[in-house]
Amino acid sequence: MDIKEIQSLIKFVAKSGATEVKLETDEIKITIRTGSATGGHETTYVQQVPMAQAPITPAAAPVASAPETPAQKEAEADxxxxxxxxxxxxxxxxxxxxxxxxxxxxxxxxxxxxxxxxxxxxxxxxxxxxxxxxxxxxxxxxxxxxxxxxxxxxxxxxx
CATH class of the missing domain: 2.40.50.100 (RNA polymerase II/Efflux pump adaptor protein, barrel-sandwich hybrid domain)
Incomplete structure (x- = not known):
């Protein structure tokens, strides 16, 4: 099951009005809960995370801002x-x-x-x-x- 299928399932459950749905396959186990005892709205998202990730290191020095590129201007227009x-x-x-x-x-x-x-x-x-x-x-x-x-x-x- 890929992430898009999981996201579609979460959206479907949220719209259906169900309070809890459990799905279990050989590869993955998912529980989605909506609504809580306090009347709030809670959704549990399950995502698959890659096993090997590079460590995140903080930047040593501040980076000077570069002039706007055409791609940045297009993103701003979008x-x-x-x-x-x-x-x-x-x-x-x-x-x-x-x-x-x-x-x-x-x-x-x-x-x-x-x-x-x-x-x-x-x-x-x-x-x-x-x-x-x-x-x-x-x-x-x-x-x-x-x-x-x-x-x-x-x-x-x-x-």
Whole structure:
């Protein structure tokens, strides 16, 4: 079981309302608990850690700040963007049907409630609507690709 499967399981348990789930295989044992006696919210995360790690040593001298690189400027610009994520697991489609145009393209202006794509899950086609207004900057998933819960689909500039 890899870390993505574990994370998906944790998210599923949290949304299901179950208070405790135990999973045990030959390789791993996981217990996930949500909710506590005090009414708070608690989730136990289990992660596999590599056996051999290099020791972490503190820096001996302070490092002078370097001039901003283009990658740093792009990262700063990306921090202003809003990421629209998949609310379900399924197959991502940019078009309502093969003979129709895509719902949105890079550069499209969208309003809250506009349909951005369709995700097919168990033979049901679910319209994914925008929760924000803005401009599509990036489309992060290819048409007809499988998507996971909470996977980034679009980057939107809200300004």
């Amino acid at each position: 921090s202003k963007l809003i990421t629209i994520k998949s609310p379900i697991i399924g197959t991502f489609y940019r078009k309502p049907s093969p003979d129709k145009p895509a719902f949105v393209e890079v550069g499209s202006t969208i309003a809250k409630g506009d349909v951005l794509c369709v995700i097919e899950a168990m033979k049901l086609f679910n319209d994914i609507e925008s929760e924000v207004s803005g401009k599509i900057v990036k489309i992060l998933v290819d048409d007809s690709s499988p998507v996971e819960f909470d996977q980034p689909l679009f980057m939107v500039d809200p300004s």
